[in-house]
Each structure stands twice: as C-alpha cells, then as structure tokens.
Amino acid sequence: MTKPLDATSGRSQQTTPEMATRPSLGIWACSALVVGNIIGSGFYLSPAALAPYGAAALVGWVGMAVAAMCLGLVFARLAGVRPATGGPYAYSRMAFGPFAGFLVAWAYWISIWASLAAIAMAFTGYLGVFFPNLQHMPGGFTAVSLAAMWLVAAINMFGVRSAGRFQIVTVGLKLLPFIAIALLGLFWIEPQNLIPINPSGLSMLGLISATAPLTMFAFLGIESATVPAGDVDDPKRTIPRATVLGTLCCGLIFILGTLVVMGTVPRETLARSAAPFSDAAFVMWGWWGSSWLRPPSFFRRLARSTAGRC
Template structure:
C-alpha cells in the first residue's frame, strides 16, 4: 500500500485528540467537581483551565507551523534545551501515558461491576485478571499497526460520545435553575468571597487538568498526519469539542441535584445522576458508554507512548532497541516494555485504597513536565525571532502559558510531581546508555548534571514523604 494512503487526516486526528482526553474522568467528573467546587467556582475554574488549555494549543500550533522539522512533544524541549531536556520531556510524557492506562483499568472494571457484581470495586483478583487481558489485547492491536488502530479509534470515539450527548440533552431538559443557584458560591455568607472561591478553584485543578491529558495527541502523531497543518488544525478543533462536552457534563448536574447529593454518589457518578432522572436504564447506558470510552482512550494511550519511545530512540535519547519496528511499522519492543510495566502496576491495585485517584494524579503530574517545556521552548523560540512579525505576541502567549502551568503544578499537588521523579532514575540510566551507543564521550554537561541531581533529590524527598505517610496511596 502506498505510504500516502496511510497518512492520517483531520477526522482521524481530531478523534485521537478527543478519544485521548475523554476517557474515564468525564464519567466521574460531577462528583469530583462537587467535592471541590460550588457551581459559581466551577464556572470560573473552567474558564481558567479553558484559557490555559487554549494557550497550550496555541503554542503547539505555532511550533508545528514554525518548526515542521520537529516530531513529537519532546522534540521541542530537545530543540530548546538540548538532548537531556528532550529526554526529560519525553520520559514525562511516556510516564503519563501508561500511568493513565492504570487509572483506566480500575475505572473500567468498576463499570463492568455494574453488570457483573463479582468484579466488586474493580480492584479484586477477577478485575486484575480481566484488566490484564485487555492490557495485552491493546498491545496486540497497536503492534499490528498504529494507523489501523487510529482508524478503529474513530469508530470508538463516535460510539462513546453518544451516551454523553444523550445525558446532556436529558440534563438540559430536566435542568432546574433554582437548584443550580441555591448554593451558587458555596460560601458561608452565600455571597462571592474571593479567598474562599479561589480556594475552591485551586482544589479543583487536578480534576480539571486530568481530563485534558491527551490534548497533545495530534501533535504527537504529526509525522503520521497528511500535513503538519492538519495536525495543528486537529489540535484546535479537538480542544473546542472537548470544552463544550466537559463544561456541559460537569455543570448541568448542579441543576439536577444539590451539591451534597452529588458528592455522596458512587462512581461513575454520571450514571447515578441519569438514573435519578430517567430510571435504571440511565445508569446501564452510562456504564456501557464508560466501558467503550475507556477502551478508546486506552487504545489511544497505548499508541502515544509507543510513538514517543520510538521517536526518542531515533533521536538517540533512548537505546536503539526502543526504536526497532516490525513489518507494520510498530515499535514492538517499546510496546512490550511499556505493557510489562503497566502490568506490574496493575497488580499493585490489590494493595491501594484509592488506586484510580492515585494513578490519575501521577499521570497528570507527569504530563505537566512535557507541557511546561513546550511553553518554555515557545518563549525561547519567540524571543530569538522577536524582530519577526507576530513573534512578540507568541512570546507573550508562551510566558503566560509557563506561568499558568507552573501554578497548575503547585495547585494540583506538588507531592505527586515529586513522586514522578522516582521513575526518572530508571530513565536517566536508559538515557546514559543511549548516549554511549553513539560514542558520546561526555554525556552530561554541568547544567544537565545539576538537573539530574535535582531530580534525584526530589525523588528522595518523595520516597521520604511516601514512607512517612505524607503521601497516601
């Protein structure tokens, strides 16, 4: 088959962005949001996060257009800060992807438990066995070819959007303004109080940022797109669709139940809300939609980390073994390596009380590394070309994006950010091995050695916090 026919168009890439982001989080977002924010604070939080996500997308679209020679999120960090910078970004992205799959495994089994009670809370032996079968099935599909998996992803995306669309239509019809406005600001006085409302917004950051993980999917597969412009366009279209779906799905429940009632619901809370409005079939529909949704997101997040390690190996940021591909142009070694690590982590679900929350918190913290380094390169590139038309605006966009995601790291829980550093220790070993494969005499310069030292120091702090119970898993 000619190479051109395999290239991905706008439809496939938009589906990848949407499917990569809409996974398990949206089906539980009513309870997660109600637990941290009142309706008024939630609206402001969505505006803040929406602007932050838009700024990141603008950075991606600008860099894809200005540097079409670069491939993969990590490539921007490498171009701006050298090979070790590229490794740090790529490893963070890779970590985020497969840790997200662990979160999917837990939530998927919880949804299956609605139909088959033997699965319990999604963390018993039966759940682990079935989740493991799905995990290796994903590995098998992607190993048959990334482009074929992307086409399947389009079908899955359409299927999982149907129950969400139905929920929003029913919720709009059943919406009661008096319930929505009863405790609009969630303050003691009932009025807008800056400190209290800002605290609610800050507490909701991890939940909101988690549902946007995957927005960079089109940029990650830009090499497999028909053109770089197609990848940029797909990123923006995907963001707009996500914002519409997310804001409606998270805000409408405030007009169906009181905040206290929503907080007490089980997961996936969307199903319980719909069941309260239309009856038991609503919960069945949402749980079925959740299973399909996670399947699609899990598929996307099996493609993306495999593509990351493949590209990193080509850039000599990981050993050459990670860059070996089969006849279907899929990196088998990278896929199997990632699947084994995910399998090990899935086994730990037997000993973790809040596996889903812990996994998605780690996933989100890891992706922050890649996102903020994209923004940092945007700043560097725009400053270097500041005399050219439009670059002053791009510089401002990059600076604001850096500030936003720096704050997001703090607001979402700095301890999870530190915990990700522990996984960098293995990664640094692989990076060192890769640089030696190309006979590089001095692998680290002074700045890189200092950065590696900071990472290791942060990992030690994280381990201490974990042992002393300051970080609960």
Template sequence: MQDSDGPRLARRLGTADAVTIGLGSMIGAGVFSAFAPAAAAAGTGLLVGLALAALVALANATSSAQLAAQHPTSGGTYVYGREHLGAWWGYVAGWGFVVGKTASCAAMALVVAAYTAPPGWERPVAVAVVVVLTAVGYRGVTRTAQAARVLVAVTLVALAVAVAAGATGGQARWSAVLDADGAHGGWYGVLQSAGLLFFAFAGYARVATLGEEVRDPRRTIPRAILLALGVVVVLYGVVAATLLAVLGPDALARSAAPVSDAAAAGGWGWAPAVVAVGAVAASVGALLALLAGVSRTTLAMARAGDLPRWLGAVHPRFAVPHHAELVVGVVVVVLVLTTDLRGAIGFSSFGVLVYYLVANLSALRQTGGHRLYPRAAQVLGAVGCVALVLTLPLPAVAAGAGVLAVGVALRWWRLQRRGRRAA
C-alpha cells in the same frame, strides 16, 4: 521510508482522523469522575475552575500546535524541548510524558475493569484490556483512528443520554448552577478544581505525538488540536452545568458516579446502563490513544539515544514502532498488577504538567514564520502549569519529583558511561 535516524512512519492520518484521536484522548474517564472532586474543592465554583482549566489547556494547545507544525515528527515535546531548549529539557519532558502517561494507561485500564469485572476479577480484566488494545495499536495507526471513532461515538451518545435524562426529569434546578452561595473553598478551592479538571483535557496534544503520521502536518495538526479542544470545552460545560443543576454541589461532591446518578435522577430506568457503557468506551478510547502516544515518544527518545536504540524499530509491514508498543504494553500490565488507581493518577498529573511547561517554554523560543500565536499565550500556559502543579496534593508532588529525579539520574549515568567508553 528511512532517514538518518532510521525508518520513518507512514503519513496516513487526515484532519478527521486526527480530531477523532484527540477527542478519544480527552473524553476519557475524567468526564465521568473528575467533577465530583472538583465540586468537593469549590462547589459551584467548579465552573470557574473549568473555565481556568480550559484557558490553560487552550494556551498549551496553541503551543503544541505551533511546535508540531514546525516539527512534524514523532515525540511531541521531547523533540521540541531538544530543538529549542537543549537535550536535557527535551529529556525531562519525554521522561515525564512516558512515565506519567504509562501510569495513566494503567489507571484507565483499572477504570474499565471497575465498570465491567465481577468482584475479585478487576486486575485480570484490566490486564486483558491492555493486551487487546496493544494488539490493536500494533496493527497500525489507521486501525487506532478507526477504533477511536467508534469509541468516541459511543461515549458521546452516553453523555447525551445522561444530559437529556437529567435535564428533562424534573429534578434540575438551573438556578443552582450560578448560585454564589454554593461556592466554597475560596480561590484556592477554585484553583484546586481547575487542577483536577485540567486532566480531563490533557489529551489535546496527543495529535502532536503522532505528527510523523499526519498528512500535511503544518495545516492539519493545529486545526485538529484546536477543533478537538473546542468540542470538548463545550461538552464539559454542558455536562458540568447539568450535574450541578440535577444533583446540586453537595450531592455531586459525594457521588462516586455523578454522570450515572444524574441520569438515574431523570427517571429513565435504562439510562444508567447506557452511561456505564459510555464510561467504559471513554476509558478504552483514552487508553488506546495513550498507548499510541507513549510508544511514539519512546520511539523518539530511542532514536536520540536517550532510551535503548532497539526501541526505535519500525515494523516493516504495519509501519508502527512495534518494539516500543510491546514494551509499553508490558510495563502497563505490570503497573495494573502492582499499583492502585489513586497512586497511578497522582504522579501522572505531575508528569503531564512538567511536559506542558517545557512545551510552552519551547514555543517561546520560536521565531519568524514558525510563530502562529502571540507569545502571551505561551507565557499564560507556562504560568498556568506551575500554578496547577502547586494545587496538587503534596504526596503527588513528592512522588512525581522523585520519579523525575530518577529519570535525570539515569540519563546522567548513561552519559557518563558513554563518555568513559569514548575516552
């Protein structure tokens, strides 16, 4: 299976597999940790923030689905930006995704280790997790989907146990969920909570980065993205309401493990252990999908010459971008050994929003039969991305902008070098 850009990946994923990968990408460590800082920013106003985050995610998802249906190939917004806006736009999106999501991979691995490793062994355990999951992805995308299906099931069971324990334990005050007196921070606090909670949704377009491996992509990709996002919006709403009712906004803001604390408040002694297992499963599932998505974008950038060409190699047996898989795994291991969780998440957030901003601008340029959704959705998504960037802490914006500038400088240098050789 080859074309002018090199070997093609095999189309092995159906709608159920694509939805599962989308769920595994979204239902990660964020659902177990993001509600606490959101409550600190807005109190009960985090519910409005959750709605805003879901609205921006929906707008971005429709743009990603519309673009993926027209361009069913690996690379996601890197490809869309090149096709509709120009090579530089595509490069900025691709660089933001690869750098930001590689940092997210390291963060997810560190979260897994935090729940499982004895003191002092967190980094070695995180490295082991990355090595094992890189090996799983190397064996083929169908194995990625199979593993994601198991991990999603475990995570959903854990969240169901936490919600049931908290709701039936006699501690829940449902009137507090909509108590306006529990909100604080004003509109800035609400927007900040939306910015924090948006990243719990950020895996919905991972299906688009696997577009070359999905059967009947014009039909499957939009359906899978919207189905996965709809399930997650409902799930997050239920979890958020339960946490506010059981813990209250102040205790929720102080909690290091809010879902576990809500489960413990219900009096089910075994429930927190189940939640811990679910948190690990969610992080592993998200990490597995992230490794797959980053390697596919790396593949697309290598095919176009924006990264070394040898990263575009496809394994003759497993039909995966095996060089990209291995390099991404090595870089994540280096980050696990050298960075902390907060630093990894900071500039990852910036990169994700830049990526989706380019997606929305690309979707605005689509015409004719390729348009599946109104232009207003893309305008909303673009404005939402910019607004959420403005809510990020200044150090995160500075770090993200710095890394983006380094990527732009590297491409400029490569183009100058290529031009001198041609002359």
C-alpha cells in the same frame, strides 16, 4: 518530488514510494486522539468535587477551557514549526538540546506505561457493571485487564490506519453518554438545584483559583495529536486543527455536562456522590441509563474516601 527541508539537518528528503503510500492519520483520527485522552477519570468525578462551589464553579471551567485552548494553540503553532514524531519531546529537543529532549521523553514514556494498568482496570471495572460475575471469578479481573491491553497492542501492530479507526470508534462510544447528558439533560434541570449560585461566597478570582486544581487535571492530553506527527496526513494543517477542535469539543462537554449534573442532582447529594453522572442519568432515565455512566468500584471508593477527608 522532494519534501521540505528537514528541521534538524537542513537536508532535503526524497519522497520514496513507501512514504507516499504509507497509511496516515487524518483530521478525525487526530481529533479522536485529543478527545479520547482528555476526557477520562478527571471528568467523571469533577461535578461532585465542584459541588461546594455551586453553579458558580462553571466560571472555573470556562477559565480553564480558555487556558487549555491557549495551550492548545501553542502546541498547534509548534506542530506547524516542527511537524515531527514525538510532540513535546521533539519541541524540547529542538529548543533546549538532546538532554532536555531525553528528560521530556523519559518522563512522558513513564507516565504512559504507568497509567496503562489503571486504564485497563477501569475498563474491566466498567464491564463488571454489565457482567457482575466477573468480579467474583478467580483471576478473571486480571485476565480481562491483560486481554484488553494486548487487544489494543494487537490493533496497533496492524498499522496506523487500523489504530486510527479504532480510536474513532472507541471515542465515539465514550462520548455518546456524555453528549446525551450534556444536551438532552438540559431539559431535566431544576432551577432550585442551582440556588444559591455561589454558596462559597468567593469572588470571581477566588472561584477560579479554588476550582483550577479540580479542573486543570481534566484537560491533560491536549498534546496527543502532536505525538504521532510522522504518521499524520499534512501535519502542518491537520495537527493544529485537530488540537483546537478536540480541545473545544472537550471544553463544551465539560461545561454543559457539569451544568446538567448540578441542575439535576441536589447539591447535598452531589457533594457526597461517588458517581455524579450516573446519579444524574438515574434521575433522567432510571437504572439503565445510570449504568452506562457509573465509575468502576475503584474510583467510587476513592471518591468516598476523599469526601470523608473533606
């Protein structure tokens, strides 16, 4: 049995027993990659940044969600044309040559390893909410951050299937609080918190232009399912579906989550908040619920300094 022609060499590749039995990523693991990489710190603080625009800021979320879906469809189409490991690197190399592919791969690689430390520190910062003594242990914060990085590396060393299962579990744990806020929180919305709907007085186009820089960053990670294409089961079908499904899921959570936070926290309070989802959860479920959605101290300090400059 042979595989389709290789996109770069035009030669038919033989399917070996090792290739036939190699663990692969399915639709759920690929969708988890997309969702897990999109939903991050860019979303945690966005309701506070959008508070000056009122509920009309949801127009910006909808506009950016549509744009993200269009970009996701582009990646889905490219994955169908070239289901090769590397994602953006593979597409750039195929279209513009090796040098362009090298530049894309180099920049993408730098962005990944440069963000690992911040992600590990954010993880440890969240643990500090439940283990306050961790912040005061000499070297404890650094040790836990390094241990978290090595744990993820060890899981990946066990193979693609283990990494895929780990991604599904962690994304599920991350999504549960946000889904609870976005869906259950609809019953706690106070209409007076959403009035006036457009306090900025901007036109529809002006709102989209003003909020685009605040919402665009939250959708980074759409390309995630295309990167491990060589380990994906039936990539020509799985990657496009996972990309569209993951992007659509994130868009709905962004829109509903922002609506709930704006509807439960007064605008003046929300504009100064360093943990908007935590504040909304406190209104609904008290301290226990808010602790699950409280950003690490680093992000809270960043939000306060940003609000002070504004």
